Amino acid sequence: MSVRLDIPRVDPVSFVFLAPAALLLCALFMGPVIYAIYLGFTNLQLIGIHAINYRFTGMSNVVFLLHDEIFYQSLWLTIVFVIGSGAIGATMLGLVLALALQGCMPFVRWISSAAAILAWTLPPTTIAFVWMATSTQSGLISLLAGNRQFDLLYSHAMLVVSLANAWSLAGIAMTMFSAALRNIPGDLIEAAKLEGASLRQILTSITLPLLKSTIVTCALLMMLMTFGNFTLIYLMTGGGPANDTNILPVYTYLQGFKFHNLGYAALLGNVVVILSAVLGGLFVSVTKSRR
Amino acid sequence: MASVTFQNVWKRFGELTIIPDLNLQINDGEFIVFVGPSGCGKTTTLRMLAGLETPTYGKIFVDDEDVTLTPPGxxxxxxxxQSYALYPHMTVRKNLAFGPAIRGEAKSDIARSVDKVAQLVGLDKLLDRRPAELSGGQRQxxxxxxxxxxxxxxxxxxxPLSNLDASLRTQMRAEITQLQRQLGVTTVYVTHDQVEAMTMGDRIAVFDKGRxxxxxxxxxLYRSPASKAVGTFIGSPNMNILPASLQHEGETVRFDCLGTSFGVAAREFSGSLPQVVELGLRPDEIHWTKDAPSRCSEKISGTVTAIExxxxxxxxLVDVAGTLINSKFPSFAPxxxxxxxxxxxxxxxxxxxxxxxxxxxxxxxKEPSVV
Known part of the structure; x- marks a missing residue:
């Protein structure tokens, strides 16, 4: 029997050609990550004597983490934010926008999708400013409510930052759903119409089931993007009031650069990396299994 | 069961007129085939009857009911x-039950009619499969x-048959015709394939450029096509068109065609004859001299340019003085x-x-009338 030709073959020369890329990846990515993991087990401080003379402290950071109530609160807020604003808010908003724009006049569709995509491309500072101007005292919402003292951002901080995040991500979700809707053959809808199905029945029994895989993919992607959305929350609330919006990335930053506990912040960062790695892995496996 | 009437129906897409002034009567229980080249308006006509397109002008009746603006459902x-439009996320059973469920029929009735109809078309063993797990013929x-x-x-x-392979198409052709006879439902069948049209239809409507x-x-349709377009479209291979010149000789008209000449009684023709005529002759009716019925008296000759x-x-394919003529020869003629x-x-x-x-x-x- 000769060697099978229809299975992947490895030519040793390819390792030589791959080596430069591998070297760069190790030096600039794997190296720092491993170093950051190590820092999570030290007593490194931003200032003071431990800024230079830090040492390995074993599990003491981990023990502190397990007894840190703010960490648990922060973890919970992260889950609420990522699922509420990303998986549900941004995905739903994008789906509703795509469905609403599907059959409308080309001009209206063009303007609306341009606006939604603009919201996505805006820098986080602009988004934060727009939403603060809308939701704080003397903002649009308080004017509409007829009470200039009303501060929605202060009273419902998590709700407002979640809305701002969903608003900013809706454009990309909408683009995904618009593409998926275009891929649904028109004659499926026509066949259902001929059976006498109402628009609502067509939506629930034809369109949504056919969009299922896109919904899952989009929800995961929105979660990933929401998870990384540190800037928006930090600019709008700085994690407050009273830790109400203190999600893990914000708490990590506060620990490291406000409270100067770089070592502990590195450990929190490790937790963030693990969580986003899980999300990312989920995303990759879901999108792969569709093919 | 119903009759269908198209009354002065027009369809325009923007400024483009697809169907100008269509009048057509389809009888109760009839199997009618719309046939024509692609882009001739046959599918648009069907979609207007289904309610998926709205006519620009005119009226469509089913029985005596004006359905022009009735929603498709x-x-x-x-x-x-043509694409079958099966719901890909549903099993065959759910695909079949979708319509009855939408119309609010009782669950037990639906189950019974699904089983019955599945039996009728031989799907009873495939009810729990999804469309993606079926062959082309099964999807159909x-x-x-x-x-x-x-x-x-x-x-x-x-x-419905254009996505099937040739042998399956022949089989389904017979099955659909038989099912229609069995059910007796008024049927409109759109195809570009004149063989399907000829074998399946009670009547055929030949479309061209929306008319x-x-x-x-x-x-x-085969024996007395209304025009050259119908004559050349129906029949396979296509009818030969021969150039001819004519002279009036009293009661007869003398035609000269590719070197042969013959007379036809003038009363055969409706109205006066035009200056220019063309003759149509089907490949089956032009014979090789060694294989010809004795009644064939007009003789032409040429060079063989292709053999199929x-x-x-x-x-x-014979080149006779510059005109290519397709002729049926016995199989494996030397x-x-x-x-x-x-x-x-x-x-x-x-x-x-x-x-x-x-x-x-x-x-x-088409009685013998040559003088």
């Missing part, structure tokens, strides 16, 4: 799409079954490219078309 029309049956389960007033089929050229039974053998017959061959035909088999308008000048009987 309330027309009681079932349609089989699901689409048929889904349309049949509702016992519609009109049954619409839009090129109905002729509505007739397959036999009528199907096994049961051989079609030979003929080679470049041979000189003599062909004969009977002038009674000819069709006479107006050289400008293409209208058939000798409608009606």
């Amino acid at each position: 309330r027309r009681d029309a079932a349609m089989v799409f 049956r699901v689409a048929l079954a889904r349309a049949m389960i509702r016992r519609p007033r009109v049954f619409l089929l839009d090129e 109905v050229l002729q509505v007739a039974t397959p036999a009528e 053998t199907t096994g049961s017959e051989t079609f030979v 003929i080679h490219l470049g041979d000189q061959v003599n062909l004969v035909f009977d002038a009674n088999d000819l069709y006479f078309f107006d050289g400008v308008s293409g209208v058939n000048l000798r409608l009606g009987s």
